[in-house]
Structures are given as structure tokens and as C-alpha cells.
Amino acid sequence: MHGEDLRTRLRSALATTTARLGEAEVPSPSADARALIAHAADTDEPLVLLDELPEDFDERLERATARRERREPLQLILGRAPFRRLVIDVRPGVFIPRPETELALDLLLEHLDEAPAAVIDLCAGSGALGAAVLDELPCSRVLSVEVDPAAAALTAHNLERAGTGRGRVITADLLGEVPELAHLEPVDAVLSNPPYIPPEAIPRDPEVLAHDPHRALFGGGDDGLEVPRAVIGWARHLLRPGGVLVMEHADVQGEEARDAAAAIGGFDLIRTLPDLTGRDRFLVVRRAPGEPTSRSERLTR
Structure with a gap:
């Protein structure tokens, strides 16, 4: 032509x-x-x-x-979504990664003295956060946890593309017992973008309502924070002293997320930090140094 x-x-x-x-x-x-x-x-x-x-x-x-x-999401039509330095594969029925979540890794690194050797990504979805860790931190290993088998399979795919052999996935419900997590050695960091939408807050965008799985959107309980509270609880048990959790939440949930972390205990830093638009979107907590690390108390050995 x-x-x-x-x-x-x-x-x-x-x-x-x-x-x-x-x-x-x-x-x-x-x-x-x-x-x-x-x-x-x-x-x-x-x-x-x-x-x-x-x-x-x-x-x-x-x-x-x-x-x-x-109004099918553009990412599903293209079969991929940009995330930090990567292009993540996406599939129907799995939560599509959002640009605002990209900041979680920066916040994590800002609150750690050195690059983490071991990172756990709870409620992994497509595996975008874990894949970004493997891509940008070549000495790190990632364990991703996802309740949905289809999403877990996609997570495994994206982790392998980002860091061959350094990531693995378990399929588990954080609201129940997870033996695989209960026997882990303490880790340096936990990342999470859990479901957190309250039951009455129905998304308006057709792309979200019709194509993102509701299990990945609605966090459970009257306030949408049942799963996020479970994430904080697991972080309390999984993190080494000085280890850091960064968890995304809705911009109106900052105080409730801090209260949940304070009630669970074991943290010497509890902060709410904004996203790039200035909205409060991330809970950052640090495991208190000097906390007991017995097998029965930490459930990680």
C-alpha cells in the first residue's frame, strides 16, 4: 500500500x-x-x-x-495490562491490575532498610505486584496467595514470566486456615491489594461491575474490611521484626484500617499514605522489633 x-x-x-x-x-x-x-x-x-x-x-x-x-475493558480485549515496567497478561474472570496499585512497591521500599529477600503477595489476583517485585528486585523471592484457582493460575504464569523460578503460588482462603503459611519462616515484606468494597458500594463503571469478579471487589462484612483485616492479621504473623506490610484500601477506609492494625497489635508503625492523586489509599505497618518469635505465637516456623 x-x-x-x-x-x-x-x-x-x-x-x-x-x-x-x-x-x-x-x-x-x-x-x-x-x-x-x-x-x-x-x-x-x-x-x-x-x-x-x-x-x-x-x-x-x-x-x-x-x-x-x-464496555468490555480494553485490557481484556488486548489480553494485557501495563504495570510498572511490565506488561502483565490478563484473562477474563480475573481482576485487572490498576495503575494506582503500582505505588505499593515504592512505599514498601521506602520503609525497608534494604531490598527484601522474601515477599508475600496476599490476594494476588493477576500476580501483578509479585511480578513487579521479581522484575525489579532480582535477589527477591515471592510467594503469592490467591483464593480463586483461575487467578492463581494466571499469577503463576505472570510470576514465571517476570522471574523464572523465583516465584510460587498457593491457592488458599485467608479467612480460613492456611497450613502453607503457618509453616513459613518470617518474611521481610507483605504486599496486598485485597478486596475492600463495602456491600452497598456498587461500582458504577460497566467495565468493573460486569467484568471484574465480585469476589475480588467486595471485602466482606458491613464495612468491606473482613478480608483486609485478615490480611493484617496474617502480616502480624508472617513478618519478621522490622518487616513491613503495604496494603491498598479505599480512600475512606484509612482510619478503620489503622484501627484494625492497632487492635491486632504487634506493630510499631501504623500509617496511612496517599496515592499519586493525594487520596488516602495505603496502609503501611511495620512489625515491632523485639516481638516474640516462638512457633506457637508467630505461626511461621
């Missing part, structure tokens, strides 16, 4: 796709249109560098655009 004809075809595709997504009330129609066109063109390069299109470009773009018009 002649270069000018290709440019004209791409401009037309961009204008048409953007207009269709705008009419469907997609929040970022132009950006999504560009991503869908690149997907249909089977390229990761900027569109201006293309010199040809696949024969089935129009059909691929039409299928992808129709899916996005129905």
Missing part, C-alpha cells in the same frame, strides 16, 4: 473508532481507539511507523471496537 494511502486509512480508522467509542461513553475514546488500531494492526510500534497493514485489519478492528463499545 502506498504510504499516503496508508496514512489516510489510519486517519479514517482513528476518527471513526474514536467517534464510536465516544458515543458509547468510553472514558478515553481517542487513546482507546489508538490502542485498538495498533492491536488490529498487530504492532507495538507507533502508528506513524507502520508501512503496511494485515489483510484482516478491518475485520480485526471491527471486532475489537464492537467489544469496547459494549
Whole structure:
């Protein structure tokens, strides 16, 4: 195809796709249109560098655009989601990683004296947090815990891609007994983006309500903090003295999360920290030095 004809075809595709997504009330129609066109063109390069299109470009773009018009998440259409330095594989039925969660690893490193050798990712979902640890901290090992078998399988896949042989996954419900965790040696860090939405707070976005599994959204209990409290409790038992938990929560749950950590006890630092937009989104706690480390008390040996 002649270069000018290709440019004209791409401009037309961009204008048409953007207009269709705008009419469907997609929040970022132009950006999504560009991503869908690149997907249909089977390229990761900027569109201006293309010199040809696949024969089935129009059909691929039409299928992808129709899916996005129905408010299927862009990440599911593309089969991937950016997360820090990585591109994480995503699958239907598994919680899609969000950009705001990326800050959790930075907050963890800010509160540790050195890079952690052993990290546990509780409520792992797609495995994005654990994969980021393996990618950016080549001396670290990661154990991810996920209740849903399909999500656990995806976590294992993404961990292996990010750090061959340094990550493993167990499928377990943190609200019950988890023998695999009860016999671990103390670890340096715990990361978690647990479900935390209260039962009455129904998500408005169709992408979330129809495509993110409800088990990964709603945290249980009247306040949505049943699972987050379990995460804090496990962190109390899993962390070595001086070890750190970073847990994401809703921007209105900071005080309740701090209260939960204080009630569970064993921490000498309990803080709420904001995300990049200034909203309170992360609980950071540190295991108190000098705490008992007996097998019966810590459940980690």
C-alpha cells in the first residue's frame, strides 16, 4: 500500500473508532481507539511507523471496537495490562491490575532498610505486584496467595514470566486456615491489594461491575474490611521484626484500617499514605522489633 494511502486509512480508522467509542461513553475514546488500531494492526510500534497493514485489519478492528463499545475493558480485549515496567497478561474472570496499585512497591521500599529477600503477595489476583517485585528486585523471592484457582493460575504464569523460578503460588482462603503459611519462616515484606468494597458500594463503571469478579471487589462484612483485616492479621504473623506490610484500601477506609492494625497489635508503625492523586489509599505497618518469635505465637516456623 502506498504510504499516503496508508496514512489516510489510519486517519479514517482513528476518527471513526474514536467517534464510536465516544458515543458509547468510553472514558478515553481517542487513546482507546489508538490502542485498538495498533492491536488490529498487530504492532507495538507507533502508528506513524507502520508501512503496511494485515489483510484482516478491518475485520480485526471491527471486532475489537464492537467489544469496547459494549464496555468490555480494553485490557481484556488486548489480553494485557501495563504495570510498572511490565506488561502483565490478563484473562477474563480475573481482576485487572490498576495503575494506582503500582505505588505499593515504592512505599514498601521506602520503609525497608534494604531490598527484601522474601515477599508475600496476599490476594494476588493477576500476580501483578509479585511480578513487579521479581522484575525489579532480582535477589527477591515471592510467594503469592490467591483464593480463586483461575487467578492463581494466571499469577503463576505472570510470576514465571517476570522471574523464572523465583516465584510460587498457593491457592488458599485467608479467612480460613492456611497450613502453607503457618509453616513459613518470617518474611521481610507483605504486599496486598485485597478486596475492600463495602456491600452497598456498587461500582458504577460497566467495565468493573460486569467484568471484574465480585469476589475480588467486595471485602466482606458491613464495612468491606473482613478480608483486609485478615490480611493484617496474617502480616502480624508472617513478618519478621522490622518487616513491613503495604496494603491498598479505599480512600475512606484509612482510619478503620489503622484501627484494625492497632487492635491486632504487634506493630510499631501504623500509617496511612496517599496515592499519586493525594487520596488516602495505603496502609503501611511495620512489625515491632523485639516481638516474640516462638512457633506457637508467630505461626511461621
